[in-house]
Amino acid sequence: MKFAILLLAGSISLSFVPWQPDFETAKKLARETNKFILVNFSGSDWCGPCIRLHKEVFESQEFKELTDQSLILYNADFPRNKKNQLSKALQQSNEALADKYNPLGKFPYTVILTPGGKVIKAWEGYSNNNSAQFIEQIKSACNANRN
Template sequence: MLRYLFLACLGLELAAADGWMEDLPAAQERAQREGRDLFIDFTGSDWCSWCIRLDREILGRPEFLTAVREHFVLVKLDYLRKRPLPADRQAALDAISERYAIAGFPTVLLCTADGTAYARTGYLKLTPAAYADRLLAAQAARGREPELARQVADSRGPAQAAALHALIDHRDLMGSEITRDLMQQAVAADPMGTLPATVTMRQRLAEMTITETLRAADTQKDDTQRERLISQGLADSMLSAEFRQGLLMRRAMGKFQTDRAGARTDLDAAKALAPNSTAVEQIDLLLRVLMRP
């Protein structure tokens, strides 16, 4: 606990030193005055490990700050849990999170100076420079969706498939929802799979279907169906390594109480499958738990 409190205090000091603001209305006034957008980081510096990683690996790094400062007024809203906030400050933070429908931490919003959100993201396994580039690309693409949608409506065949993939890429960049229907349209417009993006889209649809079916099996407590779906997914090389890694982790968790050796085997295989994924840290933690007597 002391470690998290120390990191929280350190984070606040660094935030102030790097020009971060904590008062959103004041930040909006400054953004309007200086002709910049808002970068709002919803964080939990004394309890949220991914928030701490985002700060340490990206948001606090000079190369990130140098790249974004002239484009955004930086705002950090810290939702502490282990150190109580004044009642009025907590109420203000709660109102802001409700306004923007914040469902998890960390969440990063890009907003116009009046506070209108146009892009949403969070922790990404990127370098500080690459993370900044992604934000600047989202800022440059603000307001392009109607034009991209028109291109989809006005085209047919391979051109429409390319337009659909461009729309999907845009929604991915902006953190907007990418519906199953939109992905299916992109696949249907390129039935021969001539575009690399179509192959990726088929993969995503297959992964979505397995995830939904697994969720239903979990709800029904159907262990036989669950194991069958996991085995089928692991055997399908079309699925991404990260997705199959997740399937192995899911199977390992089911063995934790009854087959610790089997759980360890699955976790070792999961780590080998995608050794650079963001899930490796969690896998290592689970392996350490299994090593305990």
């Protein structure tokens, strides 16, 4: 029984992907580590494709390995349920990010940025991708823009 619990705990920690608490922290870490920033615009409690994208791609071991090598992550979330509302400051920050990088308000919308904030690749939605294809597209975008 103890072994099963340890095995389960180990498998959970293997697929943990660290999302930054705010965009400023993500930018700072990206500059310090020379990694790209992946910003995902999502509606975590109402957008079906957003939820699927997080479960199938962002929670996968393959994606974790890619983030370890190349990415700093930030989820610009726009929840609708009152119990999931973000702080006012975080809402304003996410709205400013959306104005700049997602002005049409698409969900999910995923953008890869340089540490300086330049867009190198963007994806609208998730319906036509499977997780392996999406991860490969992210990896290719990062590799093509590596200094």
